[in-house]
Amino acid sequence: MKRKPPDLDSAYSLQTPADNRALYADWANSYDSSFAVKMEYQLPQRVAEIIDALDVSGRMLDVGAGTGLLAECLENRARFEIDALDISPQMLAVAMQKQLYQNAIEADLTQALPLKDGTYDAVVSSGTFTHGHVGPDALDALLRVAKEGACFVLAINAEHYGSKGFAAKFALLGPAIDQLHLHDVAIYGSSADPAHRHDRSIIASFRKL
Ligand SMILES: C[S@@+](CC[C@H](N)C(=O)[O-])C[C@H]1O[C@@H](n2cnc3c(N)ncnc32)[C@H](O)[C@@H]1O
Structure with missing residues (x-):
């Protein structure tokens, strides 16, 4: 029997990192097109606008980089050397073809990351902190690999933010972070599938102390 092509509903209902690996292996080549x-996916552009407005340069980690849409949207890309981290080698292969990233890091954000402490000046993400994907526990490892003073710009699906306790996680991280701002933005455009047209994301920007 022919399998249903991947879509947003199948992505939101994933349960495990292995499910993510399998779904994105199928989706990598058609994800952008x-x-x-079709969904007028705006979130990478919204995250990029916030990064572009910050006073930051140097090494950047794109967390759950997928096919590289976030790096594509950055106007000030030349300020950065960007590494793409993702659990899916197929998504990373598409991203690397775009020649926007220095390194592809195949890693699972729910496990220990193969990265040194204090490596990155910026840690950014679009579309990865969402239903069926990655929760707030990953923030500890991301803080570990960031330099002191590093900028974070992380989009978190607004429903996921509430149901997975991101507010409580940010409260716990309080002594380790500074300048926390939450930006509430639309994820998709007005012609997107009506079931998701109004989905929102909270983009959390902050600095590591
Ligand atoms: C919806 S896509 C977002 C991709 C890209 N950032 C964008 O905005 O288009 C989510 C990405 O998260 C990755 N992902 C899911 N679970 C992960 C995990 N546990 N560790 C690392 N990456 C993961 C998927 O492989 C996928 O590329």
Whole structure:
């Protein structure tokens, strides 16, 4: 029997990192042309606008980089050397073809990361902190690999933010972070599938102390 092509509902209902690996292996080659175009996927652009407005340069980690849409949207890309981290080698392969990233890091954000402490000046993400994907526990490891003073700009699906306790996690991280701002933005455009047209994301920006 022919399998249903991947879509947002199948992505939101994933349960495990292994499910993510399997779904994105199938989705990598059509993700930009099908999902991103049809849903008028705006989130990478919104995250990029916040990064572009910050006073930061140097090494950047794109967390759950997927096919590289976030790096593509950055106007000030030349300020950064960007590494793409993702659990899916197929998504990373598409991202690397775009020649925007220095290194592809195949890693699972729910496990120990193969990265040194204090490596990055900026840690950014679009579309990865969402239903069926990655929760707030990953923030500890991301803080570990960031330099002191590093900028974070992380988009978190607004429902996921509430149901997975991101507010409580930010409260716990209080002594380790500074200048926390929460930006409430639309994820998709007005012509997207009506079931998701109004989905929102909280983009959390902060600095590591
Ligand atoms: C919806 S896509 C977002 C991709 C890209 N940042 C964007 O905005 O288009 C989510 C990405 O998270 C990755 N992902 C899911 N679970 C992960 C995990 N446990 N560790 C690392 N990456 C993961 C997927 O492989 C996928 O590329």
